[in-house]
Every structure is written in structure tokens, then in C-alpha cells.
Amino acid sequence: MINFNGELLYPENINISTENRAFKYGDAIFETIRIINKKIIFWEDHYFRLMASMRMLRMKIPMEFTLEFLEKEILKTVAVQEQVSDYRVRFNIFRKNGGLYKPDTNKIEYTIEVDVNTYLTKEVYKLDVFKDFYNYSGLLSTVKTNNRMLNTLASIFADENDLDNCVLLNERKGVVEVTNGNIFIIKGNIIKTPALTEGCIKGVVRKKMIEMISKNKEFTIEETVISPFEIQKADEVFITNAIIGIQPVTNYKKKTFKTEVGKKLANNLRILQVAGN
Missing domain, CATH: 3.20.10.10 (D-amino Acid Aminotransferase, subunit A, domain 2)
Structure with a gap:
């Protein structure tokens, strides 16, 4: 399941239109995060980079976007996945629909996607x-x-x-x-x-x-x-x-x-x- 603005949904039930600004203009940012044994690795660093990126791109940061709130949303999404010890999370933030190059609003939406981490180091690279x-x-x-x-x-x-x-x-x-x-x-x-x-x-x-x-x-x-x-x-x-x-x-x-x-x-x-x- 995917977390879409705080709601856990099956992928086929997520309604993202062709007006989505991430799709039309790449008007979005993301964090790729690792979770091991239900612990978000280096979470504070990811969080502060995410906030700094949103400010730099003039996205309006919701009042509820605290360190604790987003951690809870990520772990809530992990909890409904296949239970393993190692996950790869993509936290995606994009401006709401509307406008051309100039957006109608700087308010945002987000998705949290969770996959089992299958990436391993290689002996030959x-x-x-x-x-x-x-x-x-x-x-x-x-x-x-x-x-x-x-x-x-x-x-x-x-x-x-x-x-x-x-x-x-x-x-x-x-x-x-x-x-x-x-x-x-x-x-x-x-x-x-x-x-x-x-x-x-x-x-x-x-x-x-x-x-x-x-x-x-x-x-x-x-x-x-x-x-x-x-x-x-x-x-x-x-x-x-x-x-x-x-x-x-x-x-x-x-x-x-x-x-x-x-x-x-x-x-x-x-x-x-x-x-x-």
C-alpha cells in the first residue's frame, strides 16, 4: 500500500491526474530512505534536507510536517507491508495541481512508497x-x-x-x-x-x-x-x-x-x- 497525503491506499485507488506537476514539470522532490528493523536510518538528516529543499523550491511546508509526524507516517506505511527487516522508502513531495510554469499554489501533496530492499553490494563493480x-x-x-x-x-x-x-x-x-x-x-x-x-x-x-x-x-x-x-x-x-x-x-x-x-x-x-x- 502507498501513503497518499496520510491515507493508506492500494496503488490502483490513487487518483493522480495528468495535471500533476511532478508529471508535467518535474516540480517535485524526493528522499530515498532506508529502514532496518523498523528504524529509519539517519532520519534527522533526511528530514532536515527535505525541509531545506522545500524552502529552497518555495514549497509551502505544512504546519504538521514535524520530524515526529513524518516519522510516524513513514512507519505507518511500513507497518502494512510484507514484514521483513530491510526496506527502501521513497518519500515524494510535489506542488498541488494547477498553473503552467507558474504554479497556482505552493501548497503540496505527498506520497510514501515502501519496497523490500533487495540492493546488495557487489564484489565486482x-x-x-x-x-x-x-x-x-x-x-x-x-x-x-x-x-x-x-x-x-x-x-x-x-x-x-x-x-x-x-x-x-x-x-x-x-x-x-x-x-x-x-x-x-x-x-x-x-x-x-x-x-x-x-x-x-x-x-x-x-x-x-x-x-x-x-x-x-x-x-x-x-x-x-x-x-x-x-x-x-x-x-x-x-x-x-x-x-x-x-x-x-x-x-x-x-x-x-x-x-x-x-x-x-x-x-x-x-x-x-x-x-x-
Whole structure:
């Protein structure tokens, strides 16, 4: 069942018209959230990113949209699903119907969709650069809007070329992220990830990794500009997102990477998930 504005409905009973602004203009944002053993992982970070995104896009935040209220709505939706220990949740917020580019209202509606999480890390993970189109390095690119055409085309390219993922570049040909997450590269004792000014999504797990690495005396974390050439020169590469956590990369073009540090960090992240926010 799907939560539509607080009401639990079967998908066939949800009435979303062709006037829906998410459908017509991509006028929507979303959060992808993981739930393990009925606990929303890093919920506060997801919530505050969601609120910040709504304010940035001039959506009217309902008075009832408190941290506690939305947590309750998510868990209410999970409770009526097939009972497993690991779920993937998509929380979608879109402006109400009406208007052309200029909306008739900034009031919103929302859906909460829950699926069993079947995503697992892979032992072999191949990566290459997607060069057909670029990700603009503006502030809007850091928000998870429903406009994911670049990610869609890059995912098709990856599938056609026997890859697991693609690196997205900005208009300056700097590394931004991968199709479904943030990217980190390790060279010696320095771990780099693209700065938000490069246009990458302000990922929740990205934030947690930066915090975690900052406390680790073995490594120095840098948010900076990264060229595709630097990926090839790296000792290790890994990607992060809210569902998979950390996925070490084993192959980039003709380069094969070690995965020792990535796996160690993945284990530390799992400990953090269990411990809570």
C-alpha cells in the first residue's frame, strides 16, 4: 500500500491526474530512505534536507510536517507491508495541481512508497565516465528533484556498456557524482569527494562519511574539484548512497582498484547505522 497525503491506499485507488506537476514539470522532490528493523536510518538528516529543499523550491511546508509526524507516517506505511527487516522508502513531495510554469499554489501533496530492499553490494563493480551530457554545477543540482533525465540516460549507457554505474561530469568537466550516489577517491592518506559547488547531491551518507573520516587520524578528507584523470590514479574508489551505504569500485576503464579501505569504512558505517543518528 502507498501513503497518499496520510491515507493508506492500494496503488490502483490513487487518483493522480495528468495535471500533476511532478508529471508535467518535474516540480517535485524526493528522499530515498532506508529502514532496518523498523528504524529509519539517519532520519534527522533526511528530514532536515527535505525541509531545506522545500524552502529552497518555495514549497509551502505544512504546519504538521514535524520530524515526529513524518516519522510516524513513514512507519505507518511500513507497518502494512510484507514484514521483513530491510526496506527502501521513497518519500515524494510535489506542488498541488494547477498553473503552467507558474504554479497556482505552493501548497503540496505527498506520497510514501515502501519496497523490500533487495540492493546488495557487489564484489565486482565497474565504472566509467558518461560524456554525452553534463550536470550543471549550480545550487539546484544539489537538491533531489524529480528531474533525473541525466541519471536515466547515464544508467542506460551503463547497461549498454556492461557497466555497473557511470561518473557524471559538470560543464567544466569536473567529477560530480555517479548516477545514484556520491563518489569518493582515495590516494595515499587523502580521501577526496567533489565539493557541493561542483553540483553533487547533498547526500546524507556523504555527510556521514565526511564526519566519520574527519575523526579518523589515518586519513584527511577533502571536498574539492576532482578530474576524471584523478580517478584513474586513485588507490581506491567507492560510492555512497542511503540504500547501499558504501559500494567499493573495483574497475574504472582499464584500472583495477583495491577495496580494503572502502570495506573497512563500510563496516564502520554499519556500526553507525546500528548506533543511531
